[in-house]
Amino acid sequence: MEQNMRVAIVYASVTGNTKELAEAIQEKFQQRLVGAELFTVKDFPLKHISAYDGLVLGTFTWSNGWSDGCIPRVMRRIFSHLEYVEADHLATAVFGTGDRFFPDFCAAVDEFRDMLYVQSDLAVTMKVELRPQSDDMVKCERFADCLIEKIKGQSPTVVTR
Numbered sequence: 521m522e523q524n525m526r527v528a529i530v531y532a533s534v535t536g537n538t539k540e541l542a543e544a545i546q547e548k549f550q551q552r553l554v555g556a557e558l559f560t561v562k563d564f565p566l567k568h569i570s571a572y573d574g575l576v577l578g579t580f581t582w583s584n585g586w587s588d589g590c591i592p593r594v595m596r597r598i599f600s601h602l603e604y605v606e607a608d609h610l611a612t613a614v615f616g617t618g619d620r621f622f623p624d625f626c627a628a629v630d631e632f633r634d635m636l637y638v639q640s641d642l643a644v645t646m647k648v649e650l651r652p653q654s655d656d657m658v659k660c661e662r663f664a665d666c667l668i669e670k671i672k673g674q675s676p677t678v679v680t681r
């Protein structure tokens with residue numbers, strides 16, 4: 521294992537796109553010999569965050585009934601937790617899937633990015649349209665590498681638009 525790093529990948533998914541992306545990212549960490557555990561956000565115990573060197577969040581973007589471009593309700597609890605917890609030294613990363621049909625493409629990723637940039641040591645963000653395709657795998661590799669470098673204390677923040 522790479523310096524015994526522990527990474528948690530915590531995601532939400534309704535139709536499976538974000539789950540598929542989360543699994544692809546997990547594979548990239550594993551290929552780099554980094555222990556990456558996958559959790560749905562409902563199953564992730566918030567009190568265990570401090571046990572990890574890196575926290576990866578995966579979210580889709582949804583509607584709240586009035587407007588689109590929202591964080592899904594199921595991701596709100598971890599968002600609020602990270603807004604208030606002491607996480608300056610936690611390396612974080614956020615990815616998401618969305619649909620360019622909507623004006624606010626992957627807006628939930630942007631919302632997490634802004635909060636994590638202030639509250640934690642944000643390494644990287646990534647947006648993918650709907651189901652991940654084979655050419656997204658290079659992005660997943662770079663995504664994993666950026667977090668690993670951040671955990672090692674070697675990299676600046678990389679943001680994807």
Ligand SMILES: Cc1cc2nc3c(=O)[nH]c(=O)nc-3n(C[C@H](O)[C@H](O)[C@H](O)COP(=O)(O)O)c2cc1C
Binds near residue numbers: 582590622
């Ligand atoms: C009601 C509804 C609202 C949505 N709003 C947005 C949006 O504002 N921006 C966006 O990029 N995608 C939006 N999407 C698309 C989803 O984020 C996209 O299909 C995503 O890949 C679903 O993830 P999942 O398969 O992991 O559940 C919306 C989809 C639905 C059904």
